[in-house]
Amino acid sequence: MTHPSTSSSRRWALKACAAGAVLACSVGPALASNWPDKPVTLVVPYSAGGPTDVVARLLAVPMGQSLGQSVLVENTVGAGGTIAPTRVAKSKNDGYTILIHHMGMATAPALYKKLPYDPLKDFEYIGQVLDVPMTLLSRKDFPANNFQELQDYVKKNQDKVSLANAGIGAVSQLCGMLFMHQLGVKLTTIPYKGAGPAMNDLMGGQVDLLCDQTTQTVPVIKDGKRAKVFGVTTSERLSSLPDIPTLNEQGLKGFDVKVWHGMYAPKGTPNEVITKINQALNVALKDATVKARIADLSSDLVSPDKATPEGLRKHLEAEVARWGKVIRETGVTAE
Template sequence: MKLRKSLFAGFFAIAASTLLAGNTLAADVYPNKPVTLVVPFAAGGPTDAVARLIAVPMGKELGQTVIVENTVGAGGTIAATRVARSAPDGYMIFIHHMGMATAPALYKKLNFDPMKDFEYIGQVVDVPMVLLGRKNFPPNNFKELEAYIKANKDKVTLANAGPGAVSQLCGLLFMSREGVELTTVPYKGTGPALTDLLGGQVDLLCDQTTQTVPYIKDGLVKAYGVTTPKRLPALPNIPTLDEQGLKGFEVKVWHGMYVSKGTPPAVVNKINKALNVALNDPEVKARLAESNIEIVPPAKRTPKGLQDHLDAEINKWGPVIRKAGAYAD
């Protein structure tokens, strides 16, 4: 009996040391070839812009080229499935926005599980949003907007960039908090939705600051409130929706970075270090600030920070989406 226990103890000790040695070896040799950073949207969009900006300094830190590759379709689920099924070696990294959290509720059939099929690298950036109205829309501030909606809810139109878009989710949350159902007008992208808002064809739109700040400053649209807990440096005179009565109202287009499940912890740590080096780069900071994109605090730029945030966001958006019946094709 003692001999058997001794043999088992020896076996587990060898297994543990082998695993530790393998993990250390993985870190020592990784990466020895170019790394692919998968973006689930077309080139030129906000997520793609962030990816291309941080890819260069990440590559310098890793000692290999980081190649940005766009895998487009189905709201990012095609790219997510591709990365989830890739080899767990750290050579295919995935960057995705909050769609990672909304996909389980939006899609009736999903080929990956955000909470089970990935290792988490860390959060990356947040992009704030603003609730906008057309230039000649009667309400001039948020209190007037609430009163106008209650009196004219059957006539007010709320644009969005299509099923699953953050603008749609922001609109759903707004309607839920206000207890109204407005006429929603889906578009194939934020660009055409914003164009029609500027042209006065629709009344309201919740959109990202990356493209709306110039229009707000030029008075081409009305801004009723920002969707962040605090006011934005770029729009210091625009109150938050939270301070105007919608307590806890927060919608940010947050981004996270992932690799496939089973990637060695040492490799995950290397990628995480490269991400943090990139986000601390002065040029990266300046470029992101110019686009009104916020780098998340260091505590969130960790595997646990991303895992906890993803879990909270899934629980936040799932009920909103299911209640509205806002399913994607």
């Protein structure tokens, strides 16, 4: 026997379909009030154990507790981090498949000629999550000992200097691109299959320079024996590295690169569902365990005004414009 309210809801949905109310047809009016009634999948574009995966798994537990359903992390890797957004963009817009991604969402449109999704049109925004600073390092026996010496050496010997990165489209590549762009030099770039191998070769003396996330570089910097550090990439100094000056204060005006992360849902996901996910995200960002672990990673959870759909939308739009200009001017593409 069909419950009267359910029957009425279905009749309403059919009428809405006939009238062309696409969202009502795809999800039904009863979904938002009952949502979630099964686990939610949080899709990560990168492999297990990486920075984005670590963040996703940290957030999944308190978000699941807040929602009353498990949040399952799914690693969908490949194609420079573009397979996962494609999967989510084409998923049913019912809120059960969502995405966490870093600034690669902003750089992909300029890097890829045939991107199968539009970051600005194919998603609903849930909110920003956190920022991971970066640092500029060199091998231990690199000739320069401070940033001024580094600038002078690189400008005079740019054909001899190598700059490692974690692969095409990786944030380390983008940071390196911006560094070269602002210095007006073109170094020999060497892409690796991940940040780990790039860091190993830097410490081993096989490459000269690397720009990488603090989640990997802080232990190396504090050790003081395996690499030199020339600056942090944020606009302000880091509490975890208070004695390391920013690149901005050393002359690269406006240099500000953070590996920001955001959370997304397929376009057309109901506002009520987005609100519930956003509320769960904000609960997770206040969780003591999450806050302590993020601090250990020398990263920063975003302020409440950024952990909103509007905060993420504005930031993504600005970053698409910013990195699109840099990528076009440097002529680097992933294809």
